Amino acid sequence: MTDITAMHRALVDRVLEGDGLASRQMRRAAFDNAGLAEPMRTLIDKVAQHAYKVTDEDIAAVRAAGLSEDQIFEIVVCAAIGQSTHQYESGLAALDAASEGR
Amino acid sequence: MRLAILDRGDGLRTKAILALIRLFSRQPVVDAVKLALYRPDFYGGGAVTHEAMRGPSAWSVGDRELMAAFVSKVNACQFCIEAHSATSRIWYADDAKVAATLVELETAPIEEPLRATLRMLRKLTREHAVGADEMRAVLATGASRQQVQDALAVCLVFNTTDRLADTFAFAVPSPAAMEAAAKYLLKRGYR
Numbered sequence: 368m369t370d371i372t373a374m375h376r377a378l379v380d381r382v383l384e385g386d387g388l389a390s391r392q393m394r395r396a397a398f399d400n401a402g403l404a405e406p407m408r409t410l411i412d413k414v415a416q417h418a419y420k421v422t423d424e425d426i427a428a429v430r431a432a433g434l435s436e437d438q439i440f441e442i443v444v445c446a447a448i449g450q451s452t453h454q455y456e457s458g459l460a461a462l463d464a465a466s467e468g469r
Numbered sequence: 470m471r472l473a474i475l476d477r478g479d480g481l482r483t484k485a486i487l488a489l490i491r492l493f494s495r496q497p498v499v500d501a502v503k504l505a506l507y508r509p510d511f512y513g514g515g516a517v518t519h520e521a522m523r524g525p526s527a528w529s530v531g532d533r534e535l536m537a538a539f540v541s542k543v544n545a546c547q548f549c550i551e552a553h554s555a556t557s558r559i560w561y562a563d564d565a566k567v568a569a570t571l572v573e574l575e576t577a578p579i580e581e582p583l584r585a586t587l588r589m590l591r592k593l594t595r596e597h598a599v600g601a602d603e604m605r606a607v608l609a610t611g612a613s614r615q616q617v618q619d620a621l622a623v624c625l626v627f628n629t630t631d632r633l634a635d636t637f638a639f640a641v642p643s644p645a646a647m648e649a650a651a652k653y654l655l656k657r658g659y660r
Binding site: 415437439457458 | 471474475508510513516517545593597600603604605621622625626631632636637
């Protein structure tokens with residue numbers, strides 16, 4: 368496989384640092400699932416921990432707090448990529464640890 | 470779909486593509502396609518997904534589609550379970566193998582390196598972390614380091630996609646539409 372790690376890094380840079388309608392601070396907070404105010408916190412924590420539990424009401428609450436659909440789209444994408452990236456990094460680190468001394 | 474912008478599409482080009490797909494397939498556009506077409510300069514996950522699922526690897530396309538279905542099962546993401554179990558079934562030409570793997574991994578008729586890899590992906594997906602011991606158990610079955618990396622890439626893209634599918638509430642298409650989508654994924658991939 369070609370270097371998917373580099374492609375992935377470019378994707379992470381794009382969603383966190385590229386042009387967007389949500390602030391970079393909010394995108395980063397969604398990526399890390401840390402430091403968000405309600406009701407964004409509840410939505411983003413569900414995306415990170417158990418996305419199948421997200422409800423229409425969770426989205427409606429964030430909308431009522433003043434976020435546009437594009438801003439919601441962006442922070443949800445950041446949260447999804449953030450959680451899967453933390454997992455991926457854990458997996459690669461474990462693989463490195465397992466490969467040492469073999 | 471919980472965000473109307475994804476249904477509508479952004480820009481004239483995307484709206485035209487959505488209209489053409491509806492016209493020629495005579496099917497509603499699958500929600501995953503709408504997501505892939507929406508603001509590709511922002512998310513555009515297709516390239517990474519294509520590389521993980523169709524790039525060169527010692528795992529077959531069927532194995533990687535099965536990993537995608539399996540990870541989606543752990544995440545309880547119905548849309549992705551159905552899409553990728555269909556794709557895997559068609560690739561293997563073996564419905565029972567895919568069904569058995571999703572129901573009971575330990576007794577499923579699959580090779581040990583794949584079974585051990587799926588066990589590791591289950592733990593990583595469920596607990597968000599794995600340790601060296603889980604990785605040693607996979608490598609001990611004969612899976613190569615590169616195969617583990619390739620499996621982690623599949624796990625990465627499906628832990629992203631599952632979250633988006635469930636948060637945006639992708640509609641699960643009819644079995645016939647899902648079958649058609651699975652055949653398209655085997656023919657053309659994710660780009």
